[in-house]
Amino acid sequence: MGTTASQLGKDVLSEYQELTFLTKQEILLAHKRFSELLSKEERDRPDTRVPMEKILTLPELKSNPFRQRICQVFSTSDRKDGSLTFEDFLDLLSAFSDSATLEIKSHYAFRIFDFDDDGTLDTGDLEKLVNCLTGETDETRLTTDEMRQLINNILEESDIDKDGTVNLSEFQHVISRSPDFVSSFKIVL
């Protein structure tokens, strides 16, 4: 495939370093892994879009229950098909990196969990979220009663203005008191 450093110019590299939370090594590694997803002709074109199915073959995303949502959130494509350019991929890794701030992580987490993209986490979103976490088959779901009890508990803890949904500020507030979030919301290549 050739040396990666020669394909990413030095000024482009430093610009990426400034605009993301990634270090130089991480950007180069990301470039290498991204190029492996492309075919030979596509590598020479600067702004190729990789379709979602190919992105989901990466081992870091393959076993993640939120993989489709992640691709959709970070995709800048007009067709909303979840395809990513290299810069989208860098944005993804930057938000999931070790040194990203809590605000960035919680912002993107909110968007990933918002399955219907309406700006709030309502009961439907929370139910889909819990089902993603526990598994999709029937044996691994919670019963309806348990689901209702769980969602009531979540809303009781996080819904401050008692409107039945969790908006972005309430979500960030509850995340700021959640000690596990920063360590679990992390993807490193």
Added chain:
Amino acid sequence: MDNDAVFYTDRSGRITSNPLLDQLPSYQSLLYRRKSSVSGTKRRSSSRGRTGSSSSGKWGMSSFTRPLDKPKSQIEQQDIRELAKPMAEKRRDKTQRLEEARELSSWRQWRQSSHRYLKRLRDDAQEWMSSMKLWRGDIHLIEGMFGTGILSYFSFLRFLVVLNLIIFLIKFSFVMLPIIIAPYASGNITYNLNDAGVCTVYPSSSRLGLVIFHEHITDLLSGGGFLEQTYLFYGYYKADKIHFPNITYNLALAYLLSTIAYLFLSLIWIVKRSARGFKRNLVQDEDRFQSFCNKIFAGWDFCITNVNAARLKRSSLLYELKTDLEEERIKQKIADRTRKEKCRIYFLRLILNLFVIGVLAGCFYSIYIATIFSQEAQMTKIKVNFIVDLIYEYLPSIVITVANFITPLLFSIIINYEDYSPAFEIRFTLMRCVFMRLTSIGVLLFSLWSQITKCEEEPCICGYNHVLYSCWETRVGQEMYKLTIFDFITIVAVTIFVEFPRKLIVKNCDCGLAKWWGQQEFAIPQNVLEIVYGQTICWIGTFYCPMLPAICTIKYFFIFYIKKVSLINNCRPATRPFRASSSNFFFLVVLLIGLALACLPVTVSVAQINCSHACGPFVNYNTTWEVLPATVSQLPSGAQKLLFALSSEAFAVSFFVVTCLAMFYVIALAGAHKRVINQLREQLAMEGRDKRFLIQKLCQAQSLSTSRSPVSRPQPRSGSRSSPSYHTSFSSNFNEGVFLAHSPPDSSTHV
């Protein structure tokens, strides 16, 4: 509740968006529907000062324009990469900022560019530091396979390796190095043994004549024989002061101060490390680790790459959620207990706790007996057999290990009858095991000291039993050395002889026993207790055996690889997951308990027990602590006066009173903040209800005015999408215009 009708959903499940609700500024600021028409000017919500978290790339055009009133300098403070926007927009932001920067004066430009340069330098330095971290690749692999809970155990192990290395470097540079370089730097070692006769006799323990090979092994494993008179133990440091050409180095003072220094350093480092995880303030008193939001929103470890691990993580999350939901039901059941049941349960708990105390007392007594027996066996010097000798030497360690193996099993059986909630059961069992482990070391030391200070004719002539223990510190150091070695051997032996065969049996044999036994689970609490036990021994033993930290560093280094191999090959993740945050908290609390317990024996032996007159740096003093007053009395009188003032009662009492006042102030402040936060919460909920009520009334008024004036221009929005609940009976009360026909139902009185 009619007021909540605003949020009824239509058939598709989406909240029927009230047109007025959509236009509210707060709703607009949370929406990030992509509209390609918006570009160029970026609107930032001025309601969020520096965090900028609600700013998003494309905004719906709102009819309520928010003034961009943040001054330019404030905007520039925020890092570009902290904006949650796609890369193209961040690039545009950056060029915009650079253009704006060109309009500034050259002083500001220089300041900005120097800021950027310094920031880049700091980032590069951090990158270099993190690449130097030990075992990065291994930990990344473990993280991908098992998640963050088990990862925290291994990063804890790494922390202990580094801590022990630093402690060894402190001891080495202040105590060993001056003695080693003294001959080369023309230093003169003075060592005044006051020949007060019988106390200063120190028979040599090295073996004479032909030495059989297995005696070398015995010596290596027990720290006696050829190892006794080496840098390993306290007794070898026969140097009071070292006179170099220019300065005099007080080795005794250095020995004492380095001990205090390493204990203090450990305390500060552990507290700093635990504070890192607790930056969030704890205003609410709900259980911060077990909250449902923490489990759901932060439940999935995004670092897992293994498909199997993902499946197991899902099932463990399901198990945890079900258990917690059941625990809520159990709490309800507990609250519903009758008086008779409560009495019965409390009585049962009392009996079981007495039983537990009895078991602990029995274990401690057996450790005491074993130590005394072992000491007497070593004193008589009748060599029976190589193996039997070794067993006598290691008897205390063996008894401690057996006790620490049996008691957790016993505790976990007993706790089943005490009928606590599941989370409390786990914590209580853990606390009992911690107490057992760490107190057994204390009992060992206590029994040693009772031997050392027990003479045939009371009171002892030299302050200790000089006949049996001419250099008692070395003897204590040898016991600590033996404990460390035996601990390491136990861990290796259990891994090789228990875990690997268990995996082979479970994998290959299909009988019922194998299935019942199951595959090994990596039990984090027990593993953590093991290494904290080892670290406590290291802290206590470093005073008597200055090279013990180096031995512990090597020991933990090997334990990392042994545990890693065992984990990857033999273990499956635990059914009940141990969260990373509660793991870290648990590790550091147990480590702090271990440190506190380690400080106690060291303090007692430094301040109370007479140091031996035949060996070590403190031969001229009665107790080890006396070095300090002796040195202070040689300082200039100004410094002496200051030090005496600092250690006087007046200073201590006033310092204590001031600290108490500060603490009360902070507690009162926290209480006041808590009250304010509760009030604000209530107010927020009330505002939400008011808003919904007002919108509902507005919609009713609008629909009423449309129905009253059909020829007027059509109202496109309010008609079609209002949910049926708006057609209430209020319409009959309305005249033209909007006024409230009845008081708001319960918005002002609802809590």
